[in-house]
Amino acid sequence: MIETRYAPSLIGRRRHLDRTREWVTALAAGRGRAVLVEGEPGIGKSTLMRAVADEAKTAGCQVFWASCDELSQAFPLLPLLDALESAPVDRGPAEIAELLRTDSSPGNGVDQVAAATERLLSLVDELCTGAPVLLVVDDLQWADPATVQTLGRLVRTVHQLPLLVAGVMRPVPFREDLKALSRSVKPADRQRLHSLSDAEVARLVEKAAGGRPGPRLLQLAAGAAGNPLYVTELVDALARGGALTKEGSQVEATGTRTPGSLAAAIADRVEFLSAPGRGLLRAAALLGVDFSVSELAMVSGQGVGELMPVLDEAILAGVLRENDFALAFRHPLIRAALYEEMPAAVRAAWHRDAAQALARGGAPAERVARQLLPAFQGDSSAGVADEWMVQWLVDTGQRLVARAPGAAIPLLRRAVAAIPAGVAPHDLLACRLADALYKSGDAAGAAEVATGALEYVTRPDYLVDLHWTLTQCWAMEGRAEEALTALERALGGPLGRTRHRLLVLKARTLCMLGRLDTAGQVADEALRGATEAGDRWAIGWALGTMIFVQAMRGNSAQALPLFERALSVAETEPGLADLRLGLQINQAAVLANLDKYDVAIPAVVQARQMADEVGNLVRLGQAQSLLGELLFEAGRWDDALAEVDLVSNVSKDPSAECLDLGIAAKIRLHRGDQSAARHLSQAEEHAARLGDLVICALALAKSLEREQAGSAKEALAELMDGMLDTEEMEETAGLLAEATRLAMEVGDQRTAATLVERAESMAGDSDVPHHLAVAPHCRGLVDRDPDLLLAAAEHYAAAGRPLPRAQALEAAGAALAERGDLGGARTHFTSAYGIYSELGAEWDLARTQAKFRSYGIRRGPHARHRRADSGWGSLTPTETKVAGLVAEGMSNPQIAAHLFLSRRTVQTHVSHILAKLQLHSRTEIAREASRRGAELEQAS
Template sequence: MLVGRAAELDLFRALLRDLVAGRGRSVLVEGEPGIGKSALVTAGFGMARTLGCRVLWATADELVSRFPLRTLLDALSPEERETFDARPAAGDAVLAGVEQFLALIDQLCAKSPVVLVLDDVHWADEASLLVWGRLGRAVDQLPLLLVGAARPMPRRSQVAELRRTLTGQGAMVMRLRELPAQQVDELVDDLVGAPSGPRLRAMARQAGGNPLYVRELVDALVRENRVEREDAGFAELAADVERAPASLGTAIADRLAFLSDPTLHDLRPAVLLGTEFSVADLAAVSGRTVVDVAEGIEEALTAGVLAERGDRFAFRHPLIRQALYAAIPEALRSALHQDAAYALVRTNGAVERIAAQLLAARGDMADWVPQWLAEHATFLTQQAPQIAEQLMGWALERIPPDDRLHDRLESQLAVAAYLQGNGELCERMARKVLARTTDPDQAARMTWALASTLQRSRRFAAARDTLDTTLQDPGISPTWQARLLAMSARLWRSGRRFDDSAADKALAHAELAEDPTAIGYALHEVSLVRLRRRDTAGALRAVRRALEVIGDDPYTLDLRQMLLINQTAFVAVFDDWDETRTSMRAAIALAERTGTPRLCTVHTTAADCLCAMGEWDDAMAATEVAVDYLPEADAWPELWERVYSIRALIAGHRDDITSVEADLARPPVRGSDSILLIRARALPEERAGRPERALAVLKETLDPDRAEKYQYWRHRWSPQLVRLAVELGELDTAMAAVELLEYEAEQEPTPHKLAAVQWCRGLLAGDPAGVLRAAEYFRRTKRPLELGNCLEDAAVLMADEDRTAALATLTDAVDVYLSLGATWDVMRADARARRHGVRRGRRGPRNRPATGWDALTGAELKVAVLVADGLSNPDIAAMLFLSRRTVQTHVSHILAKLGAQSRVEIARMAGERRPT
């Protein structure tokens, strides 16, 4: 029964109606313990399934709250949970699980509306809270109703941050207040099955309007026969009852006192298992059969102590479990948790549930525990690195340093920490093992993990010293010698102290050792040596061979990620966009599946390629995703530069100078001399009518001391530099730029570089024919910005001789610019042509409407059509070679521009717009 919550129930019913119509929402129900949060949510969404909704119910538990995603995974079906158990052995399993869960919700929402409930949010693990916040962003575009229930106090900082995030996204906060006296009276009447008398009502009102307290108080009075039925039909308090239980806890204790001793005995092991438990786990922990414990469970169900929760049982309220747990003497709790852990081990219980029992034992460890931890070190460190570190730390304190198990635990913890990116833990454990071990291959294994960790934190000299020390040991096996030599070659390159022979030496040793891991890493270094030698084709061959050699070995996932990122960039050099998309999608899929720290790099590389293809909306969406994954600016300034320079370049071409200035003003970006940023800095100078300052910015790339830094991409900005130099009469500057570009094209005559040479020579010589030949290359290879720029330059060059041809070429250029939304380029092209007497009939860019279908960009329109066809974001991402997050960004923009409130409304609008 639910009394006094009619308004809240009406609101929930309205939310369900909206959900069935395709409109999602996020709701947070807050209130003190016992105020009725869970009961309200249960009653409010009891009809959701009958309306065709999928209901997922998760209850956070204090005992397992430190296991990432455990809370939410328990809401899934066994089949769905199995897919999470198959997560990769390397990478960040937690981030991979987060992305996997988000994608799963996307897919479920494509099948039916989804109600996702998270009860006791205050106990949820951090990964589950992260997922909840991410889903809060998506409720405006999915038929997803998020319902969280939490106590307002005390509030963990992570929960407080989630609350701020959700309310900032428009979540509804429902604060449940105490029941007023009249509704308390109504609740009492329902509980006793008759109108209640004034004395009974007066005592019930002492419960402070808390429904659970009222229920426990009245149930206790009924059990003790303290409620009497009067002649007039009223239920009244017996005359000898003077006062109510002092607290809710006391009232709950009164309920438990009526359970039989055997049932209380059965519930003690259940208390150890947490708020929810399975019958199998209870039987294992109690040392009895399922049949033996069934009778006690039935009595507890009848007494209102337990409730059914799917295929599991749960304490009807967490306060009941807390009361039972408090009744166990503190001195016994640790031993009981240890016994429970061992019982679960004997029955092959879940690793995380065993670990939860060991954690609750608070450091007391039986003799079997260290060996068990050694056997499950990798799994635990992946799934719950903080718990793994704590448990293994306790175990290491109890094992003598000369015990082989001591070294095994430390080394496993170091390797597992390396695989999931926990650098601080990896370094600490690896150094301890290196200080003691006499096993050369053990030392090599630790050196690999330590050197990789040091490289990630850009401590190249320390990493090289570690490698050099270990490589001097003649006892290292050929396999580990090959791997460490490959690592050494990588470190020389990373530290900008190039030794091209090191990569070839490493590859030779790797092939002799016939070790795929060593060969893969060596080929990776060979590819980068080839790139530095201006042999991108050779670099691409080395990458492809490396990918073939390493296969899907989980211990080379990070290498595979790097190779796929580089393959994407190398293929793009040859303007093979089909293969670029395939490689880009493979890189994104692997990054999302493994939760790699390289997620930012993957999306940034994708953004760069999409920008070159002219798919600027997808590129901007990819940068929005990349920004979410940006690491610390001080540690990786290059990534910040790449992300924000791409954004600034696109914004500049679209004449959004405010955004350009904001992107260029970011601390890691401001003052940088990376080439992408130099181009981005030059653009607003020319836009502001200061071409001489734009040229001065671009002339920085002609500095001989920095020639190597700019050699790879000189062809991408030289035409802009040459154009400005010629227009300003700085012919020596233009000639210098052309000569440097010609030299680069001689070193590596890729088609793009050769086309850029033709273009620049045409600008310098005033020859439109050469520029038009370059334009044909860019038309054929679908590089729209370069095509538009070429056509614009050609139109200006031919204007004095053939205005008709110039006008046709200018119109062609403007059409290209308009397809990109390149407003500034249209303005510049018209202004340059007018100075030569060439004018289009309709000057200036056509402004795109702010709302409606015509406001959608080309990329958004493609996504909108697929949304209307009922596809989920992951399905759309796979079709368009994008990431799920990029598609989500597009859908948010589509909803805003169409004024739609759901994907259903997008489909309806699309149906009305399509011809019948």
């Protein structure tokens, strides 16, 4: 029974204990959930959850306990990494922590925190395949934002994992991100612990004192306001002071030694320790609620052997407790009392000395910074340079920026303010401050620092770093034109042998603005300069930009030879990891432009996986959007909807999110799904800020929406706007046939003729199947020529693009019907209808039926077998495969690797499977799948 060990502290918690038993029973059976336990300090939250943890261990579950405190708030994921340190897996938290400490230079696109988050989520997935997992996060009110966000993502997956996520928190401070996390937990799974009643206090005093309490003892206990910690500390203090007497079965308080507050009761407990014990505990209080003995040895200047007798004394006195591989204060309030009794000035000086001691001992940058932050908190002497801290930031600051930009920012601000502008450390640290602000999500603050620094920084390499940061910030805010102006101004100044680097940045910015011809010219100039300087970094980026330009122009033949050259540079230059990812994504896009989907789709999947692993969110978003688009074009619409990842609430680049929403809107418009309007509205909100970058990509979805609303003229206008002045051949090629069809429907012969001319000139001498299809498709629509339309359909078939093939077949059937060949019309109508059926394109099916009935073709094909909305028959082929792999005991990361999907995509598939089969856990999926083994084997 879990009450036995914690019996006194759990008095009055029977109802909560019964509820927590339900949690553990469900977890042991494979059903996960998320819970929150709230209450004031000392009310018994942690005690309740430790009892739950003991019962979970007895039930065969794995238990991990994370503790947050004020000192950890600026350090992303630190509580979770510490909690999972003992996880029995190959790629554990130590590897994730090392990833977080990797240097990250401006412009490389890598977000170490995002990469670490993905690894942590994969780690939890993997742990859940071994045995059910209980993850407790104590003092959640002090958690860093990345930890809260990670917990939020875990909460959204507990329905498909044997995972119990338990947050333990005080009512205040109650932040916005914690409010959102709380809302994601079901009301029935939120437990609020209240003060004990008088009768419950009396029972607790009786247990703690060893006898029935007398009137005076009860009167003193009433001053604890029902707080269990205060009650037990009060009774212990009275006992230690000899102020309890026992007569028969009654215990009474005597004397005057009675603590007047909880803080006084805790202080009384510590006073009974030896002087060395109290001194050592104050040093431990600097390190937080949980601390390692090795770090305590560094800070105290004593050996571990010297510390052990004093630590044993503190454990026996009930001040410290063992916490897996570390030690911890028995309650955060004990640590707080020790910490706050030190004068602020003494505390700050001791923190600074602790930071130096940890740095000398080789502690990671974030552990050192954890001591530096409170050392200077509230210190207004910002103009006084701390030479040691400045030098430490010069030596270590880039690693700190990569690991914990929020912690780096106040330290860098102090250092920058303390050193005159123009002095080397000042300019270097100003660059790092701008980078830290950008990485922390403060694009406006980063732009302000970078803009200010550009007024006085003269060193060329620092100028390049500042412009990279500034351009990224302004691009995020839709201010690419301003970034371009700043770059042109900088290029007019003395840059020496770094000028070609800014030319590369200018070329990339021009690409963002859709000015492809000019971008290509600038990239060519940058390439010449980089080649003369022997700058492989700039050579790689210049080639990458030229490839992007050629790909967007539709010149795949010219782009392909450049890839080998660019990749050979990127693979040998450590600073070009981001470019390497970009090249792989663009190569996949070029292969798709050549209709080589069998190669393009695996290539972009591989690029996405690599971007996911290193935390490059920009490239991840680009790869994800491209994959969704390719799956849409190849007719794999169910997979495309799963891939675009609309419901994960993961922060994404605005352009990637806009394109994802556009893909989903296109599919759902074709399927007659009402949610398409919401997706398109959200996409248009992004497009309003992003401008020409995405206008062409959204044109088809917007046109479909207008056509379905009954306005073919507005639909045509949307397509024409999407093609207006764009230099992107591939995007335009996909709009020409639809625009021609709409122009003919509204009787706009002039526009139709213009579109045909554009299609024929665009095709040129290309031998790419879909390029060969567009011109006869458009000409066939204008001339009502079934032969041309059928030729287009054949080219689309060779291209592996089913939707335009069905549209061409539909148009050919209509042209034959107009000529009176109803037999031929029915044949091609039936073919088109079959393709639309496979795609699930309900709107196209209804439109096609109506059109052919108007020609008197009353009897169309037999009604297709509609996919069920629920049950095994409702699963898509991919979902069926995922269900089979779940039955084999694979984790989501393992399934992702096996099927070349992302872990988040697998989560989406598992969620769909649970909903369609009306199941509640992966265990139930496995049970259901085992009954259909033959079907799964056939799907695989």
